[in-house]
Amino acid sequence: MLEKYNFSEIEAKWQKHWEETKAFKVVEDPDKEKYYVLEMFPYPSGKLHMGHVRNYSIGDVIARFKKMKGYNVLHPMGYDAFGLPAENAAIKNNVEPAEWTWSNIEEMNRQLREMGLSYDWDREVATAHPSYYKWMQWIFIQFFKKGLAYKKENPVNWCPSCQTVLANEQVVDGCCERCGTLVGKKNLSQWYFKITDYAERLLDNLDTLDGWPNKVKIMQRNWIGKSHGAEVEFKIKDRDETLTVFTTRVDTIFGTTFMVLAPEYPTVLDMVEGTEYEAPVKEYIDRCAHMNEIERTSTTNEKTGVFIGQYAVNPFTGKSMPIYISDYVLMGYGTGAVMGVPAHDQRDFEFAKKFDLEIIPVIEPEDPEIDLNDLKEAFAAEGKVINSGEFNGLDNVDAIQKVAEAAEERGIGKKTINYRLRDWLISRQRYWGTPIPMIHCDACGWVPEKEENLPVMLPTDVEFTGKGESPLATSKTFIDTVCPVCGKPAKRELDTMDTFLDSSWYFLRYCDARNDEAVFDKDKVDYWMNVDQYIGGVEHAIMHLMYARFFQMALYDLGLVKDEEPFKNLLTQGMVIKDGAKMSKSLGNVVSPAEIIEKYGADTARLFILFAAPPERELDWSDKGVEGSYRFINRVYRAVYEYKEKFAEGAADFYEIKTEADKSMAYWMNYAIKKVTDDVGERFNFNTAISTIMEMVNEMYRYKEGDVNEALYGAAIKNLIIMLAPFVPHVTEEMWDHLGYEGSVHEQSWPSYDESALVKDTVEIVVQINGKIKEKINIPGDLSREEMEKIAMEDEKVKGLTEGKNVVKVIAVPNKLLNIVVK
């Protein structure tokens, strides 16, 4: 150990040592309790950013702490390696996506190793590797066999100039990211997963996830969007056809004055065929179909629509009502048909105003200010039912039940539940993704590739023109194959999978990452799962976390895993910001981890990022703050160096308390152990854990200026190094080594504290009079309320302040406070 803290030498030395000794390799051990800590794996962009550093620093502290607490800790890392950027690089710079990706992974591997993270690198996975996507394809086939995968036609974003399909993120303000042309729509037959079959379970299980932030659970609940309502049938006049609507407000059915269908409603064209309405209806449907994002969002307030020349009959009033089509009705939700109740629904109200339709109020507001005959907006609140025949006078909330029941009795409706959640569109017209292992045979239809033929390899003879529907179509070797069922010539699916599939089960593969016989060994997964602590950005609150939960549930139903939910506890870390804004190139406020590590070392970077804010909050980057963390490490380093030079060694475990200073030192040491154990182990408040260690160091600096009890001071030094080890792993290993202790500091048991050292002989209590602090007195610890009161009342100052006054009440909080209420 050099006299001066040379972080670059120390960090390189220990990183090499850990690597060579495979210090963080783990295997299943039934005798030890396991702990699985997982950070969301990165997309290999090639460069680590501060968000990564924060994410992995948090995970690493937890992993190292749990290991010191005696757990068998699984702490893996890998790469979410498929995706669009690799393909863009191929088109722009003529690099193979594979080459681009593998070299980025290599670079990120190097940067991650520079941070000194305690990963078991033998479990590294990369989703773009055939050894991973082989099993991705296998899972897809199991889902397909279970009926969870199906094909359906769906519009995709289509750039007419580039002649290519665009992902949503390639559409910027409704225009093509590359050429700026307005993006249109094109229908393609695509693969879906039936995630809606799991809507109820995905929703119900949220209640069991106690270790998840409420915010995330609420976001998922909203996304699933369960709503109770009723379906009611409306006959179409003079036609042998009915319209079924979904409504949550069946109590307002007497106020229905028109009907609205989604433009895509399947029978609309039949209904207008050969009539004068055919042309305008077709024109409107066409306009909606070609509508891009700009047009859609700009029409938020202004309702549009077309009358289709037909009338529906209200089953309760017998009234006939005009049928319209309008884009404010969505085909994907409910039935695609809506009953228009302008008096009590704002959208219907706007539509009625625009087309001059009748407005019939059927709920009476309590507020006398509202004039039902001249509504300025829809009245959507609760009230008494009016103008509704036999239902008049009911509270509308009760009427919801009663009307639904009446409809049920008449055989024209039923209570139903609707979800906002849609099936998961998993097809991507992209090259750099897992090939969907399906084959289309003219005789047998869509059949999966034989499992023994997996993986269906991504072809390499693909041209990256950036044109066409699916890049795989440009391969001469890929498309033609034989039907796995009948053996006749057949064609492969040309789409690849959404990369969210790859990341929906990687946590399972980590449990048995090198298995080439099976997706994973069930015993191994049973041992390691569930993930005890998952850590990542809140931006994944909905999609990734919902998809992963869906996968786990589907795999549970297939008997492959033992639990329905994969992540027991979830920590969503806040963003790293600087100067009040998210770090971004355009703002020029990006601080790269590389430059910080270069200047101060990884230990300083880790310490600062953990100290500056609690993990779930935003973190304001401060260059000055980084210097402060660097200073603190130096302060510790100097103390340890000086200790070795100046004081006797060893005998650190037993010490005698001789002086007041000793007692205070022992108190601080034990208090710090207690507090840090709690902050790191129970609360994940790393910032306060670090500040407690700083206080302990301040106390040590004070202490070493007086008469030093070397055994006690040695114990403090030793515990200090151990407690700092999860935060700053390199420098602590160096100091540990320097002091001549055996083995690695990271192999040590987490220290326990001595309760008796925390008992103070005297405590300072606050004396309040009428809630105002008037005096602080020192009294022996653990006195009863009566004794406390007695001592306080004898205090000169308190006497003076209470003299001649009537003491109404005395509230005593032992060892803390006394409040004397006087009049």
Place this chain on the structure above:
RNA sequence: GCGGCUAUGGCGGAAUUGGCAGACGCGCUAGAUUUAGGUUCUAGUGUCAACCGACGUGGGGGUUCAAGUCCCUCUAGCCGCACCA
């Protein structure tokens, strides 16, 4: 529009159960060391008053012996969803 979160010194933040507001760090001020500066060490640092003390956690109100913490209300900012019938 709906749902959610947040608001504490010059700054990041602490106060875990209603019980000393501002721990710890940054910054700033002074002193010591060194002396070219920096480093390091020590002390001070919410505001007003500068003697007692008074005020103070976005604003207003309330509950309580006691409120940053609980309740009501308003304001500002951030995030998510958004024509979901």
